[in-house]
Amino acid sequence: MEQRSTSIPPHVLVFPFPVQSHVNVMLNLAEIFSISGFQVTFLIPDHIQTGPRFDQISSRFARYPALYFQAISDGLPLDHPRTGDRVKELFDSINVTTKPQFRHVLKSRAQISSNGNGRAPLTCIIADGIMSFTIDIAKDFGLRTILFRPFSATCFWTLFCVPKLIQAGELPLKEDSDMDKLVENILGMERVLRVRDLPSFCRVEDASDPQLQHVVSETHRATCAHGLILNTLEDLEEPALARIRANFPKLYVIGPLHGYFRPLRSPNSLSEEGRSCIEWLDDQPLKSVVFVSFGNMTVLKSQQLVEFWHGLVNSGKPFLWVVPANLTAGCRIPTEFIDGSGKRGKVVDWAPQEEVLSHPATGGFLTHGGWNSTLESIYEGVPMICWPFYADQQVNSRLVEEVWRIGVDMKDICDRKTVEKAVRELMEVRREELLKSSKEMARLARTSIGQGGSSYVNLDCLIKDIKHMSYAKST
Numbered sequence: 001m002e003q004r005s006t007s008i009p010p011h012v013l014v015f016p017f018p019v020q021s022h023v024n025v026m027l028n029l030a031e032i033f034s035i036s037g038f039q040v041t042f043l044i045p046d047h048i049q050t051g052p053r054f055d056q057i058s059s060r061f062a063r064y065p066a067l068y069f070q071a072i073s074d075g076l077p078l079d080h081p082r083t084g085d086r087v088k089e090l091f092d093s094i095n096v097t098t099k100p101q102f103r104h105v106l107k108s109r110a111q112i113s114s115n116g117n118g119r120a121p122l123t124c125i126i127a128d129g130i131m132s133f134t135i136d137i138a139k140d141f142g143l144r145t146i147l148f149r150p151f152s153a154t155c156f157w158t159l160f161c162v163p164k165l166i167q168a169g170e171l172p173l174k175e176d177s178d179m180d181k182l183v184e185n186i187l188g189m190e191r192v193l194r195v196r197d198l199p200s201f202c203r204v205e206d207a208s209d210p211q212l213q214h215v216v217s218e219t220h221r222a223t224c225a226h227g228l229i230l231n232t233l234e235d236l237e238e239p240a241l242a243r244i245r246a247n248f249p250k251l252y253v254i255g256p257l258h259g260y261f262r263p264l265r266s267p268n269s270l271s272e273e274g275r276s277c278i279e280w281l282d283d284q285p286l287k288s289v290v291f292v293s294f295g296n297m298t299v300l301k302s303q304q305l306v307e308f309w310h311g312l313v314n315s316g317k318p319f320l321w322v323v324p325a326n327l328t329a330g331c332r333i334p335t336e337f338i339d340g341s342g343k344r345g346k347v348v349d350w351a352p353q354e355e356v357l358s359h360p361a362t363g364g365f366l367t368h369g370g371w372n373s374t375l376e377s378i379y380e381g382v383p384m385i386c387w388p389f390y391a392d393q394q395v396n397s398r399l400v401e402e403v404w405r406i407g408v409d410m411k412d413i414c415d416r417k418t419v420e421k422a423v424r425e426l427m428e429v430r431r432e433e434l435l436k437s438s439k440e441m442a443r444l445a446r447t448s449i450g451q452g453g454s455s456y457v458n459l460d461c462l463i464k465d466i467k468h469m470s471y472a473k474s475t
């Protein structure tokens with residue numbers, strides 16, 4: 001990427017929603033800003049700053065002296081699991097604790113800047129789109145906010161259409177709702193999304209459900225921001241993006257963000273746990289391994305864990321499975337399972353996912369369909385089995401199977417026979433077809449962030465717009 005500099009460097013404050021995956025993706029954005037010569041203040045959640053992997057983050061950013069981490073609390077205990085089933089606690093706590101802290105950060109920054117501290121005054125705020133309170137607080141300090149929404153564009157657009165679905169009687173659900181019926185009132189997606197593919201927040205029988213109302217109103221509030229950034233690419237989600245653009249004139253479609261750094265990271269930067277995964281993969285045949293990971297916010301019931309386990313073992317394929325403590329809400333995998341899988345399965349607490357997906361031994365990805373995992377798999381051309389848990393994952397898994405045709409959607413079903421069948425389809429029965437379409441998707445993703453590609457050009461516009469804001473403020 002080109003090194004850019006100006007005499008008045010813009011200074012952006014990057015503020016992620018306080019969960020690991022949102023922080024990861026906004027760190028990529030912060031790194032792009034740093035490479036572009038910006039000063040960056042990154043509000044890092046205290047539970048991540050004090051967590052086991054912050055060392056890796058700080059050594060990655062040591063080369064950018066103009067990037068400064070400032071801790072912020074979400075008000076929950078440091079060891080709270082922050083899983084999808086408990087996200088309401090996070091929303092509530094952010095409202096009470098983080099909102100006033102954010103105001104305080106801006107106030108103290110404004111005072112320091114006016115006294116001169118070697119850092120430029122803030123140019124703008126780049127905040128996670130689920131924290132739209134940033135828009136009004138930033139305005140009080142004469143600052144603009146650009147929101148960053150790390151969901152798929154299709155999920156964002158679906159949430160935007162929810163009031164229309166309610167008006168048309170397609171939502172809320174009824175006890176006898178036909179989950180396989182196509183949803184009619186999401187423009188551009190009429191032939192794609194069924195009721196069961198709507199974001200999990202929509203699975204309610206009361207339209208005033210607080211969580212549904214919250215995510216929908218946050219989505220609409222984004223129209224009050226200066227701009228909206230989406231981590232996707234035109235070729236992947238053109239129908240949704242066309243509709244979003246009609247409502248958001250300043251839309252920056254700049255993904256897949258992790259891709260800008262993929263060829264640059266050295267394998268030597270891996271931690272010991274990361275290296276052990278790669279060494280295990282090194283001993284496996286080409287494209288033979290199923291990588292299994294459900295992200296950072298999924299919770300499995302113990303029976304679901306058992307079903308996945310038997311399905312994987314019965315499929316006869318080698319697998320590498322990430323089982324973090326919060327996945328099983330405390331219930332650990334029985335040791336006889338581990339012994340029973342012999343050398344064929346490896347279970348770890350954490351894996352360097354991007355490196356695992358790019359490893360020649362990896363042949364498939366059993367995932368929850370979180371948006372980062374989906375983009376990472378697409379980028380590496382690895383076909384997927386999706387078992388969506390919550391949020392945007394129901395939408396993403398439908399796109400994987402029905403629109404892009406790069407995998408299998410298990411949607412709502414989790415038994416050993418279904419798991420085994422899905423693995424066999426992915427690794428044997430539909431192997432060639434799925435590999436072919438995955439390879440094409442990877443090509444599109446890589447082209448979009450290469451010089452002259454649609455995301456590359458959009459990113460350049462974003463950087464120029466922020467520079468322009470900085471210039472306008474200083475004159």
Ligand SMILES: O=c1ccn([C@@H]2O[C@H](COP(=O)(O)OP(=O)(O)O[C@H]3O[C@H](CO)[C@@H](O)[C@H](O)[C@H]3O)[C@@H](O)[C@H]2O)c(=O)[nH]1
Pocket residue numbers: 020021022024084150151152293294295296297298322349350351352353354369370371372373374376390391392393
């Ligand atoms: O052992 C692991 C586990 C995860 N990851 C990384 O963690 C991220 C996981 O992100 P994602 O796939 O998006 O899953 P979640 O952690 O579940 O992310 C939440 O946030 C996403 C972005 O908003 C949503 O799409 C998801 O539905 C929501 O659950 C990815 O970058 C992975 O590479 C690792 O590197 N190693």
